[in-house]
Amino acid sequence: MKFTTFLQGGQTRLGLLDGDSVIDLHAAQTQVPPSLRAALAQGVDLAAAADAALASSAPRLPMSSLMLAPLVPEPGKIICLGLNYFDHAKEGGREKPEYPWFFFRGATSLLAHGAAGIAPRVSVKFDYEAEIALVIGRRVPRHVSQDDAPGYVFGYTCFNDMSVRDYQKRTPQWTIGKNFDASGGFGPVLVTADELPYAATGLKIQGRLNGEVMQSANTSDMIWGVAETIALLSDVLTLEPGDVIVMGTPAGVGQARTPPVWMKAGDSFEVEIERIGTLVNPIRAED
Incomplete structure (x- = not known):
């Protein structure tokens, strides 16, 4: 459904x-x-x-x-992963991290399919990140096993983890560059887990800027898949119904290109995931 x-x-x-x-x-x-x-x-x-x-x-x-509107307009938690594809870690000059690089987003950063991502006035380094996201359907017990973890997912959707790169790099933690208003495209539809492969593996994911393919990968390329991610998080905190986990982006982001490619007013970015759909967000300048 x-x-x-x-x-x-x-x-x-x-x-x-x-x-x-x-x-x-x-x-x-x-x-x-x-x-x-x-x-x-x-x-x-x-x-x-x-x-x-x-x-x-x-x-x-x-x-x-x-x-x-964003699929879950006010999630209890929005937990995101950085460097969760081997090729994306490599293009950033890093090897596989020993542990997922988790960070949080706030609800005010979310925007719906069709709504405009806002290119901030304080930076020109506004980047795109095509990602798959999941919504937790039931309270996840602490220390859940990897075998059981995917059973707590209600469904999957598309996400664009737009990032303000110079602000992201101003501190050792990425939060400030990942929480600009209207920088997290989320939708347009949530496909229930029973309609997709186990733990959403083997799905093609693509990011397109103004129709040009910038990112193309498969969810099987993730370093930490859905099952392991949920299990690791459950060692630390309680995942609740309606919580969102955003699973990281593959290679091809704008900052890793020569020369870098930044989104600007008038652009449009699409995230397409096999069997889920396509998220589209135009870009406009901050008022």
Whole structure:
């Protein structure tokens, strides 16, 4: 099944895809909260609710007519991985890290499919990063095994981890360069884990700037896959329903090119992941 989050009357609504149309899941099944995070936190059986909604005469809204929101507008946690593809680590002049380079994003950095990433006025080094992201569906127990870990994932989506490189390098930790407002493209649809290969392995991922392929890889190329990543995180913290993990980017980023390639106003960047979809974000200058 595929889900999305859209705006209606200034409020976010959880949508279920039916072809090229969307069903407002709360309107069709009132026991379902209008928020994906809330629905997961309450343990709502979204598969059963979706089946009932698809079989109903609930109104279908054309997907193309909707203003989308980030899939989880206010996650409890957004945990990202750096240097999680061998080729990306190499192009950055590093060997395989001994442990994942985790960092956090804040909710104000997120933006929806179709919304503009904001090229900041304080920097010209605005870079792209095509990534696959996952949403946790159930509370993950501490010290979960790698075998069990993927079972806690509700679904997968596309992410563009836009980075302000000079700010990222101002401190040993990357947080400041990864949290500019409107720099984390997130969507447009969440594909449930049961519709994809185990732990989302073997999926082609591509990043395109103005239609030109800049990144092309496969999720099997990740250093730490979904299972190991969740297991490692569970050694440290509690993962909760609606938490987001962004799994890192392959080689081809703008800063590693000669000369470097930076995004600017008027550009557009696409993240396409096999069997999931395509995230598109135009770029505009900060007001």
